[in-house]
Amino acid sequence: MLVGLRAAVIGLLLLAFWGPSLPLQPVQTVVLLDQSPSAREAVWQVAPQLQLPGAKYVAFASGAVQVAGPTARRLDLGEGTRLGEALEKARELQADRIVLVSDGLFQDRAEPLGIPIYSLYQPPSPNLSLVLTGPALPAKGETIEVRAVLESTAAVRARLTFNGPAGLVERVLQLEPGRSSLGYRFRLDGPAVVTARVESALGVEQTRLELSPADSTRVWVLGDAALARYLRAQGFSVEERQGITLPIRAEVVALGVGVQDLSAAELDALQSFLHQGGSLLWTATPRGLFFGGWERTSLADSLPVEPVEEPGGVGIVLVLDVSGSMLEDDKLGLAVVGSLELIRSARPQDYIGVVVFSDRPRWLFRPRPMTEQGRKEAESLLLSTRAGGGTMLRRAYLEALEALEPLPTESKQVITLTDGLAADATPDLLDAAREVSPRIKTSTVAIGADADRQFLRDLAQAGGGTFWDVPRAQDLPRFFLEEAQRAFRREALEGRFPVAVRPHPITRALNPPPLSVILPAKTKPWAQTLLSSGEDTVLAVGESGRGRVAALTTDLSRSWQSWQGTPALLGELLRWLSQTPARPRVQAVREPEGVRVTLEGQFERPRLRAAGQEQSMAPVGPLRFEAWLPREAVGEAVVFENEQPRLRLQLPSLPEWRLEDGRENLRRLSELSGGRLLADASELQELVSRKAYSLQWPLIALAVMLFLLERYLERRGISARGKWLA
Numbered sequence: 001m002l003v004g005l006r007a008a009v010i011g012l013l014l015l016a017f018w019g020p021s022l023p024l025q026p027v028q029t030v031v032l033l034d035q036s037p038s039a040r041e042a043v044w045q046v047a048p049q050l051q052l053p054g055a056k057y058v059a060f061a062s063g064a065v066q067v068a069g070p071t072a073r074r075l076d077l078g079e080g081t082r083l084g085e086a087l088e089k090a091r092e093l094q095a096d097r098i099v100l101v102s103d104g105l106f107q108d109r110a111e112p113l114g115i116p117i118y119s120l121y122q123p124p125s126p127n128l129s130l131v132l133t134g135p136a137l138p139a140k141g142e143t144i145e146v147r148a149v150l151e152s153t154a155a156v157r158a159r160l161t162f163n164g165p166a167g168l169v170e171r172v173l174q175l176e177p178g179r180s181s182l183g184y185r186f187r188l189d190g191p192a193v194v195t196a197r198v199e200s201a202l203g204v205e206q207t208r209l210e211l212s213p214a215d216s217t218r219v220w221v222l223g224d225a226a227l228a229r230y231l232r233a234q235g236f237s238v239e240e241r242q243g244i245t246l247p248i249r250a251e252v253v254a255l256g257v258g259v260q261d262l263s264a265a266e267l268d269a270l271q272s273f274l275h276q277g278g279s280l281l282w283t284a285t286p287r288g289l290f291f292g293g294w295e296r297t298s299l300a301d302s303l304p305v306e307p308v309e310e311p312g313g314v315g316i317v318l319v320l321d322v323s324g325s326m327l328e329d330d331k332l333g334l335a336v337v338g339s340l341e342l343i344r345s346a347r348p349q350d351y352i353g354v355v356v357f358s359d360r361p362r363w364l365f366r367p368r369p370m371t372e373q374g375r376k377e378a379e380s381l382l383l384s385t386r387a388g389g390g391t392m393l394r395r396a397y398l399e400a401l402e403a404l405e406p407l408p409t410e411s412k413q414v415i416t417l418t419d420g421l422a423a424d425a426t427p428d429l430l431d432a433a434r435e436v437s438p439r440i441k442t443s444t445v446a447i448g449a450d451a452d453r454q455f456l457r458d459l460a461q462a463g464g465g466t467f468w469d470v471p472r473a474q475d476l477p478r479f480f481l482e483e484a485q486r487a488f489r490r491e492a493l494e495g496r497f498p499v500a501v502r503p504h505p506i507t508r509a510l511n512p513p514p515l516s517v518i519l520p521a522k523t524k525p526w527a528q529t530l531l532s533s534g535e536d537t538v539l540a541v542g543e544s545g546r547g548r549v550a551a552l553t554t555d556l557s558r559s560w561q562s563w564q565g566t567p568a569l570l571g572e573l574l575r576w577l578s579q580t581p582a583r584p585r586v587q588a589v590r591e592p593e594g595v596r597v598t599l600e601g602q603f604e605r606p607r608l609r610a611a612g613q614e615q616s617m618a619p620v621g622p623l624r625f626e627a628w629l630p631r632e633a634v635g636e637a638v639v640f641e642n643e644q645p646r647l648r649l650q651l652p653s654l655p656e657w658r659l660e661d662g663r664e665n666l667r668r669l670s671e672l673s674g675g676r677l678l679a680d681a682s683e684l685q686e687l688v689s690r691k692a693y694s695l696q697w698p699l700i701a702l703a704v705m706l707f708l709l710e711r712y713l714e715r716r717g718i719s720a721r722g723k724w725l726a
Contacts, residue, residue, distance in 0.1 A: 006710055013703050029055040029687075030095035034102035034122070035074050036061040036081035038657050042122035043101050047071045049681035050101065056093050060086035066093070080656060083110035090115065097675065099684065104662025107654045109611075109634060112673035118687065119666035120678045126154045127657040128175065128202045132209040136589045136598035137624070138188050140213035140235045140571060145183045148196045149592055151659050152177055156200045164194035175200075179592060179659055188213055190235035217251045217578040220244075224256030224283050226556040227570070234571040248273045251578040256285035258292020260478060271298055275545035277582020281573070282551040284519040289551060291519075296344050302544035304527035305537050305551045308520035313349030315367055315407040317400040318342070321418035321447075322356040323391045331419055331447055331473040332387045338480030343378050346370035351407050352378065353400070358389030361396035367403050393422035397429060404440050412440040413465065415483070416456070419447040425455045433463035441465040443483075447473060493518050497533040504530050506541070506572045513563050519553040539573070546582040579623055586639055588629075590652040595629040597649070603641055610637035610651065 029052050034043055040061075050057075050070035059067045062078020064086040083106045090098050091113050098117045103124040134146045148160060152175045162169040166186035173180070184194060188211060197206040218237045221228040222244075231238045231254075239250070244266040253270065262270075274280055282289045282303065290307045294300065318339060326332040339354065346352055353367035364381045368374045397416060404412045433442045442463020444456035447470050460467035470479050497515040501507050507530050520536050523529040527542035527549075541550045550573060560566045584601025597608055599617055606617040608627045617625035617639070629637070634654060639647040667677040678684065 008703075008706050013700065026054055027687075028094055028096045029099060030090040030093050030097075031055050031057045031070060031099040031101065032064075032083075032086045032090060033057060033059045033067070033070060033072075034061070034081065034100075035059045035077055036103075036105075036656060037079055038081065038105055038124040038127065039103040039122055040073075040075075041125045042103065044071075044073060046101065046120070046122060046681055050099070050684065052099070052684060055099075056095075058086055058089045058093070060089070064089045080107045080653065081105055082108045084108050087113050097687070098673075100666065100669075102662070102666065104665035105654075105656070105658060105660060106665065107634065107656070109632075110669075112669065115673065116675035117670045117673040118675045118678055118684075119670045120681060120684070121663045121666050124153065124657060124662065126202055128152045128154075128156060128158060128198060128200050128205060129655055129657045130160075130196060130198045130205040130207055131590075131655065132194060132196050132207050133589060133591050134194070134209055134211050136587045136596055136626075137585070137600055138211060138213060141187065141189060142213075143185060143187050144211070145185045146194045146209060146211070147181045147183050148198075149179065149181045150175060150198065151179045151655075151657065152202075153657070153659075154202070156202055158198050158200035161197045161199075162194065163196075165189075165192050181592065188235075191237075217574055218249060219252045219254060219574060220248065220250040221254045222257045223261065223287055224254060224285050224556065227254055227256065227283055230556065230567050230570045231574060234567050234574070236571075236574060244269050248278060250278070251583060252279045252281060252574055254281040254283065255292075255294070256283045256288040258287045259294060259297050260292070261287065267298055271302075274299075274302055274547040274549070277546040277580045279548040279550075279577035279580060281549070281577060284517075284553045284555050285557070286555070289519060289553065290521070293345060302549050303524075303551060304540040304542040304549050305521040305523055305553060308522055308536065313347065313351060313369075313409040313411075315351040315404050315409040315412040316342070316346075317353040317355060317367055317404055317414050319393070319396050319400050319414060319416040320354060320356045320385075321358075321391060321393075321420070322385060322387045322389075323358045323418075323420060324388050325391070325420050325450070326387045328419075329448070329473045331476070332385065334473045334476040335417060335447075336382050336385055338476040338478075339382055340379055341477060341480045342483065343370060343375055343382070346375070348372075349409075351409055353403055354378070354382065355396045355400055355403075356385060357391075357393055357396035358387070359392055361392075361399055363399075367407055391418065391420045391422050392424050393418065394424040394426060394429060398432060401432060401436055401440060405436075414440060414442045414463065415445065416442065416459065417445040417447065418456070419451050421450070421452045422455065425452065430458055430462040433459055437462070437464040443468065445470055445479065447471075447476070493520060497536075499538055500532050502528075502530050502532070504528070504541075506530055506539075506569070506576050508572075510565060510569060512560065512565060512569070515554050515559045517555050517558045521551070521553045541573075541576070543580075547580050548577045550577060584639075584647060586647045586649050588637065588649055588651050590631075590654075592631075593628070594631045595633050595651055597627045597629060597637060599625040599627075599639060599647070603639075603646075605641065606646070607640045608637060609640060611635065614640075 031050055047070040057067050057070055058064055059072060059074040062080040062082055087110055095115050098115055100117050100119045103122055129151045131149045132146055133149060135144050138144050154177055156175050158173050158175055160171045160173055162184040191212045193208055193210050195208045213235045219231055221238055221240050228238050228240050246269055294303055295306060322332060343352055348369055348371045350370050351367040352370055354364040356362050356364055365378055400414045442459055443465035444460040445468045446453045446456050457467040470476060494517055497518045499512045499515060501510055518533055518536055523537045523540040527540045529537050529540050531538035537553055539552050579601055586599045588595055588597045599606055600623055606625050607614055608617050610629055611633045615627055617627045620626045634651055637649050637651055638645050670677050
């Protein structure tokens, strides 16, 4: 008996090793029903044959949802065909096998899940599709061709209609199954829309394509109407603005205004914009560039030009009230801030002095040239000013006139600033002002409601100057800034100034005529001169932060008005400014031959990675690169340079209807999953309804039990023999 048990144990283990099974468990089948526009009609027709015992059903198109049975019709799942979500739904339903009923035209690259797929091919419904394709990132002024690509699954007669910049064009076509295309040509001078419509027995299809020139850069223009007009003519998206608001929705900001036209917050916004990859262009309007005081702002280091100092200077003595009333509303502090702006605006040949008065006059510093050292000393002395005492103006004003007399400047001026009634305001002050005028002008500033406006107005009139009424102390810094622009105003030169051109992508093939107006300027060492007239710079460019900068030292409303090359020059300049390292552009366009990816920006050796493959992008023009991907490529692509990802883009989806072998797609997918392509719906009944239940572990368990029984019987036999011998 023990021998028999031992043999049974060995036999069971050998049988378990062989791995027998019995069809005891029902197979969980999930049927995926393609209800996309191209397949739904055929799937609905075959639906009654898809009733399978115990099966679960999922309808899918762009999305997927479980349905009660195969005859369910869902029109709310989108207009595409995405298989990936449907396969995931089958996994959630714990499918042992998947039955896929589809035309095989998927818009994603779904991978098998390790579950066998049995596919039932249903031919797509007859269709005539229409797609418009145009050039990627076309240039302004280029004659381009938009092509209507027609894909027909049946022979049909059709009427194709184009409408766009070249007018209305109609064609009657006899189409055969396959692909054909027709072109529509026009000159792209700005943003354009092309529409196409095809009518046939298969229905009506229409589509539209919006095109913008690659140089259709967004530009904010402040204070330069002539520049805005030229840029609009070049197809740029131009917005004329009065100020800067956040966020700055532009690639380039053109500045024809002065710093007094912008607040401190607006200047900070421009600084941040430049460091984040935006670009700035300064123009020499009557209020721009050096006329606007940009060389004295926080953006001065980013300005690619600096003024050429003109001979002659200005002498100014500020007669400043420091009586006790100037402590109210921080009038003295604000006056000091404004005075500092006056000092910082002065040139080395300008003389500035400050005499303060309360109960008596006191010189902070007598008129001195505003050299770098003189400016530093003047600023330090101004910041040490304290208020207190009465308002005695007379001696301070007369000392100011006396100090200005010997100065070697052509222009001389006293600026008297007070917030109260001068106790010694006598008529002889008016006589003194008249006596020195017009050699020395007297201007006066009344601060607040308590100032003696009538006397200050009379003094300014006697001195041939200007009376300024500043009712709020907060306006003092702005007043001094504007006064500095008036006092130290730089003059543009008028005449005929021949222009020399230096090679650069901006200036290629240019031969500009002479200028009528030029603002004397020179290029800073870190920038590049592109246009010049003698020793003076006309156009300079450079890079600052992550952005680019340029300065044009002429007024476009007075120069180059009749030169036909002005728009082209400005177009090239704006195109160069917009292509900063921080603002590259990439675009993917699906064409009949494949997917064309076009890249613009500062790259040396860009590479494109998509669909698990990587390739170099070939240069096709200045700062422009191109690569082609297979027609079936979908998903995300990444532009790399030096192994660092620079840009990501989503590739355009495959069209719903297309000339592709859907049956072959299903066969390949089924075989990869371990299933197969079914010939027709009747083969579904031949699929096994139960899955095998493995007997391996039960056989092993039985073998273990018999082994233990054998050991037990063997031990009992040994014990019984021992008792008998005893």
